[in-house]
Amino acid sequence: MALSLSGDDEEYDSESEQQRAANRPKPKMGTSSAVKLPSNRTASGARRRRTRCRKCEACLRTECGECHFCKDMKKFGGPGRMKQSCIMRQCIAPVLPHTAVCVVCKEAGKEDTLEDEEDKFNFMLMECSICNEIVHPKCLKVTDATGVVNDELPNCWECPKCNHAGKSGKVLKQKRGPGFKYASNLPGSLLREQKPVKEEGDIASAAKKRSDREETPRYRPEESLHRQPPLVSPSSLPRPRPEDKLRKKRKLFDDEDEDESQRKREKSDDPYFSKLLNQIKTEEDEDAFDEESETGREPHFHSSVERKGHFGDIEEEDHKDKNDLLNPCIKMPVGDSDQSHCSSPQAGPSSEGGSETQEKGLRPKARRKRRLPNRELSRELSKALNQEIQKTEDRLANENRQPVKVEPETENEEPKRFFHNGNEHGEQRPHLKPKEMNGTPWELRHFYPSQITPLGFNRSTPTSRPVPPRSPPKCVQMERHVIRPPPISPPPDRLPLKDGKTHIIQREVWMKIFCYLTHQELCVCMRVCKTWNRWCCDKRLWTKIDLNRCTSITPLMLSGIIRRQPLSLDLSWTNISKKQLSWLINRLPGLRVLKLSGCSWAAVSALCTSSCPLLRTLDVQWVEGLKDTQMRDLLSPPADNRPGQLDNRCRLRNVEDLRLAGLDITDISLRLITRQMPSLSRLDLSYCNHINDQSVNLLTAAGTTTRDSLAEINLSVCNRVTDHSLNFFKRCGSICQIDLRFCKQVTKTACERFIAEMSVSVPFKLKEDKLLQKTS
């Protein structure tokens, strides 16, 4: 929040805040808010308000009309009291206003008139995040210090004066620089914890910080390695691991916790870090890592292997991980590894340790880590996104009931055959408790029927499922948080070489090559050099992010996800919390596919309050606690009882592919679905034991949209479904696949009869036993 912006929070916060609380109620604000801005004023002056860049994806977006702030707007029928911009439109790179001038020469920024990068920098206005002064770097007289450019925010740095005076440290906790409103509200350490470390890129300071706080290590890095995600494989059904004492629920957004664990992890690597630091100091001179020092902070995404294989992975702070990951052949000098990112003095509030790394230069200089977004790409992407939203809305507005083709994400949907970490065999799940859901053995719940073995039907098998992660108790609204910058394909068009020349191959060509790499390989590439690091983070390379069965979702991962802006995100069988999910969804406006199978309802309920306008595929199979009541919450239009709010559209109205396998839902939910999901073309109701012929009747009843839109339905292992259901499917105009495998009450004869009767209009065949498929 605003507090995060005020440079002298320590005093302000601790004292006056409490005092105020005691003196409450205060006389109505009014004068106070406008006139009194002491907390914002530092010795050096007032901070300039920032304004939209008008270029970023967010700025180019249209108002969503759905968020709190939109609803408040007069134009959307609200009272207009909140006066905030649409959450989907929160500028990711707010700029200084045009009226801003250098305090020294009183002139505006002149970088546009210059060609040379160095000149540009010297003549651009830079606002100090500590003293708020706006100057041209070249107008500064200080010669014995360097500024630290905040990479996250245009025209923002810690000026040499402040940096030199060591002021940086004190603001470390709160300040990210002006423009980042609500920053301090970010869940968990996304900004408060992790960002500082990241932006400063300063392990040393982190280490110092850490050493300042006495702590007994409780969290051991190895711990995370021991924790295994739910492990299943078709051949070896999951067995519960013996008690897993390690599975201590991490409150991912609990600052203390995270903070601590992070510290622990850092601590464990201390010697490594300090050694590293030395290397970096020299490394830096040659070519400071720019951008968001991506690699160094990259979350360690565990992921199952899919098309791209292992995704994502750069270590988090676990350096041992890193070493494991690094292909020995590709290992590079430490200084050039991602660690150097960690230590490159990054943006932002910086830090004791970091500042010393920059002592050099005869005039005010800064480690140049400016954000140089590829505007064109960014613009293109936002345009596309906007168009898509518009298109969707139009389509719905027109009530086009044509079955919509499912997006080709389906390739992703093939049953997982591989599980990361490779040690699943015989491993027992850490957090299993003996429990059956919906009368179906846990182990069966992980598979589509194609993987079901007759064995699997032994219902008496003791079963268990993951303990649903505890979510933060209260519903958290994260909408006011700044949306982190989406990845922008970074600038250098060619790879700079040592001799000052550039490599002959252009970035786009490299990108074509990178396309062939797995996410894991990409992460390795990200460690090769700064340029590759930036290129490899291009969101085109990360359209699908798979964290399936990754038991611990850390804030680092979350920010890594946001940065990559995937279209498809698989968080199945993770212990993501509601807060995290909500935070994520709000920052992934372009998300098309969201997989949450096996998560807890507590987490999934984040969907009730967050909006994902482009979501096409929603997978909530085996979500514990997801029943009719919860479905109602999920499918209910956003609650808003203010007058003028008549948006009764369901948040999930654009979903085309809905997976509800293993849920205890009844016709009540189905009725809602038929009403609220006009585009539904694929529906998975397998293992839903309450589903019966009447349910099928509902789905295919006259007047429902599903009747025409439904193309694929999975009713396998729905034991109440009988032959009679097949008659209902005859009235579905678009039906292409009916999966009735393992439905005890469905006979092969009935299927054959169905095929015969349909043959006149739509030729079907039996692809497998009781699996009907259109032939053409």
Next chain:
DNA sequence: TGAAACGTCAGG
């Protein structure tokens, strides 16, 4: 601690 409110800045 997060949400709401609101004065006033910035841009058109």
Next chain:
DNA sequence: CCTGACGTTTCA
């Protein structure tokens, strides 16, 4: 001058 919305305070 109007509108949008930033940055801050106040409230629950």
